Amino acid sequence: MGRLGTRVTAVDTRRFVERFAELIEQNADTLTELDAAIGDADHGINMRRGVRAVGERLAEEQTTPGAVLKTVATTLISKVGGASGPLYGTAFLRAAAAAGTKESLEDADLVALFAAALEGVRQRGGAQAGDKTMVDAFEPAVEALETALAQGQGRGAALEAAREAAHAGSDATIDLVARKGRASYLGERARGHRDPGSLSTALLFDAAAETLSDNGS
């Protein structure tokens, strides 16, 4: 077992979720504006309602990372609605299952957790990379995390790589035509607009990079 600071605890997980909530609050209007362009103008509004409810339910008695993640999952499923509720809810639910009842997580657990979350999103929404959805940010982020850790980089550097990959993936959705969700009805007219779900996913990896790195953030 490594130094205590090198493992992810329930406290770290809670900080991660709280940071995600802050980033959603700060970017809610942007997310809604992006959704207005190619969807139904509610992504920021719905996510903000969800993370506010999460904030109310996070508590000391969730003593494992898995318990924190499960609380986030059930709260998002019952508060967000739209497509993002089931998608983010499923992501956190699968992450919680991957974390299990472990007191704390090491790097390999973290990779398994994010990979399980991605698989949940793919299954629930049926989207592939290139469909102009949150998968376009999620998938490269998980791949970057895996690759960096496999190359022996530290967790902080690996999460930084994941964050950059998520943002690059989100940027790349601007040039795509959507094949899932309401944006798919736009055809060519969706080109030139960023997918809002890909941006909220990039914010998720921003939060991870800022709170889960092992160098005392």
Next chain:
Amino acid sequence: MKKLINAIESFVDEACEGVVAAHPDLVRFHREPRFLARAAAPKGRKVALVSGGGSGHEPLHGGFIGVGMLDAACPGEVFTSPVPDQMDAAARAVQNGGGVLFIVKNYTGDIMNFDLAAELLRGDGIDVRTVITADDVAVQDSTWTAGRRGVGVTVFVEKIAGAVAERGGSADEVEKIAKRTSEAGRSMGMALTSCTVPAKGSPTFELGETEIEIGIGIHGEPGRERTKLISADEIVERLAHPVIEDLGLKRGDSVIAMTNGMGSTPLIELYVAHRHLAKVLAGAGVTIARALVGNYITSLDMDGCSITLLRADDELLRLYDAPVHTPALRWGV
């Protein structure tokens, strides 16, 4: 934004309270999780019809609760699908052992949230069936999109499946007629103006003074084309012909026709539109067996209309004519 809105947060709840204030004999309101249900439970075992979706399409779905139609409806936030807790609670509240039919419009969020609820209910041994409406012919390339959107035919599915459920039909029978009705209907809509989602406060899309959108969705999703303003008759033709072609209507066929307002269109304009729809159908040798003209599936304050045609036969007409007593549809009682 000038609106009859007290507060965004309580907007949907207050509207639900208003439905109950107007129709306490028909509808009751459960606040948390949110659903509307029949005020009086039906006598005897019956398949429970549960629908729902984002708010902003009134009278769909809450206005169609009552004898001969829905048992419960789950209103989400404006244009946002309801959450699984709502459908789970609503279905448990209204089912009495005969099974449950979910009527779901084909939108990514609605499908996923109803799916999650169905999983929860089936886990407790409740028989849940789902019919998905997907009748919007404006969506042409359904292979590369989320598929056709569920719009006007949903009203007919709720009415006709409701009639079979009310007379004691089995879950199999109710599911079968719901699917048959869903497949027999097609729709297309258009917008003269955008709608405004209250929480956003500004129009969802911009249309110039002399522009219209043909093939609009009920949340303002763009349609087939944006074009210059044309006459009411020409608009009706642009909507009716794709619907007639897609249904494959032939001389001698008969239909139930709905000319529906999007929310801000005066009834007098809807009648002008329906007048020409009748002419177009007559020209094609198609009889209008029954007609609905009014606001049945709306898009907040959007100005525009949609046309839905349901290929009719004796069975569907008989079920359509069966008694119904809801806030928004009432006949035969």
